[in-house]
Amino acid sequence: MIYLDNAATTVRKPPQVIDAVVRAMGSFGNSARGTHEGALTASRTIYDARGKIAALFGCPRADHVAFTANSTEALNIAISGLVRAGDRVLSTDLEHNSVLRPLYRLRDERGVALDFVPADRQGSIDYADFERLLHPDTRAVVCTHASNLTGNAVDLARVGALAHAHGALFIVDASQSAGVLPIDMEQMHIDALCFTGHKSLMGPQGTGGLCLRGELDILPWKVGGTGVQTYSERQPEQLPVRLEAGTLNGHGIAGLSAALDFINEVGIETIHAHETALMRRFYEGVRALPNVQVYGDFARERAAVVVLNIGDCDSGEVADALAEDYGIATRSGAHCAPRLHRALGTEGQGAVRFSFGWYNTEAETDAAIRAVEELAR
Numbered sequence: 121m122i123y124l125d126n127a128a129t130t131v132r133k134p135p136q137v138i139d140a141v142v143r144a145m146g147s148f149g150n151s152a153r154g155t156h157e158g159a160l161t162a163s164r165t166i167y168d169a170r171g172k173i174a175a176l177f178g179c180p181r182a183d184h185v186a187f188t189a190n191s192t193e194a195l196n197i198a199i200s201g202l203v204r205a206g207d208r209v210l211s212t213d214l215e216h217n218s219v220l221r222p223l224y225r226l227r228d229e230r231g232v233a234l235d236f237v238p239a240d241r242q243g244s245i246d247y248a249d250f251e252r253l254l255h256p257d258t259r260a261v262v263c264t265h266a267s268n269l270t271g272n273a274v275d276l277a278r279v280g281a282l283a284h285a286h287g288a289l290f291i292v293d294a295s296q297s298a299g300v301l302p303i304d305m306e307q308m309h310i311d312a313l314c315f316t317g318h319k320s321l322m323g324p325q326g327t328g329g330l331c332l333r334g335e336l337d338i339l340p341w342k343v344g345g346t347g348v349q350t351y352s353e354r355q356p357e358q359l360p361v362r363l364e365a366g367t368l369n370g371h372g373i374a375g376l377s378a379a380l381d382f383i384n385e386v387g388i389e390t391i392h393a394h395e396t397a398l399m400r401r402f403y404e405g406v407r408a409l410p411n412v413q414v415y416g417d418f419a420r421e422r423a424a425v426v427v428l429n430i431g432d433c434d435s436g437e438v439a440d441a442l443a444e445d446y447g448i449a450t451r452s453g454a455h456c457a458p459r460l461h462r463a464l465g466t467e468g469q470g471a472v473r474f475s476f477g478w479y480n481t482e483a484e485t486d487a488a489i490r491a492v493e494e495l496a497r
Contacts, residue, residue: 126477152347178304271425280309323376
């Protein structure tokens with residue numbers, strides 16, 4: 121199988137990630153639930169991983185890194201914990217349902233007003249629309265760093281500066297960018313950064329987190345055991361335990377920590393350059409083919425994603441043919457991005473997404489080009 125569905129999850133992991141998970145499963149106790157060696161080993165590993173995440177994303181304090189099961193959980197924590205009843209939130213048409221559904225729930229349950237920066241037929245946004253749609257009562261701007269559908273990237277520093285100039289918080293979904301695009305929370309004015317571990321960070325599924333830049337008044341999304349302040353009726357106030365009720369995925373975090381070591385050793389710039397080269401090789405090979413429509417802005421920095429359609433064929437049929445006849449794994453359908461599909465005009469047809477990762481090769485990319493060419497004919 122030629123695996124080109126890395127935007128959903130990376131299948132191939134660095135060998136040290138697998139080794140770290142196996143070692144942890146044979147040795148870890150429960151972090152913060154004891155003083156024996158197993159519990160302390162788990163605590164030390166998790167503490168060490170917080171520091172690596174903080175360094176990678178420019179988060180000023182390692183104790184402001186809270187681990188979650190994925191970016192969906194992190195986004196729920198950030199959005200539900202920072203937005204109050206009657207507030208206003210500005211987001212974009214680029215968003216994944218992990219952003220949209222928490223916002224819609226707050227609209228329905230707390231009367232939160234929502235505004236959306238529109239996307240055009242290529243999935244691009246106009247930054248002037250942020251300025252136009254920011255109101256005096258806008259509590260937060262919530263947006264993705266890179267679209268999971270088109271790969272189009274957002275200038276976070278520009279949006280963050282606009283948000284702070286209007287007194288709004290800036291919450292970022294880094295699901296598609298963490299590990300391949302540079303992120304600095306200080307320089308980009310990011311108040312809350314949500315990430316997942318199983319995509320470009322090349323860690324295990326079931327890992328992710330939330331980084332908080334300042335002393336934010338964030339309410340916990342879930343409450344329960346933390347191993348500290350047992351006799352208090354309320355969730356502890358200090359971070360990160362305020363946001364980490366229940367046993368953490370220590371085994372997964374051990375693997376994520378090893379993945380971070382791998383990324384730091386290879387270098388984000390090197391990884392991004394490799395993935396971008398493959399993405400552009402594929403794009404140049406398919407963009408002019410008869411009956412092929414490619415979506416997205418390829419003139420600017422972006423994630424290593426190419427999404428396309430072939431004639432009026434259903435995207436699911438194309439993806440099935442790629443998998444069954446060519447052994448190529450892609451992602452078809454709506455990609456949990458309903459507003460962007462409507463903007464692209466692909467709501468009924470969906471689209472076929474090819475997403476490239478560190479372990480993909482030029483030979484695999486060329487095989488995918490040939491497959492699209494044959495199917496288009």
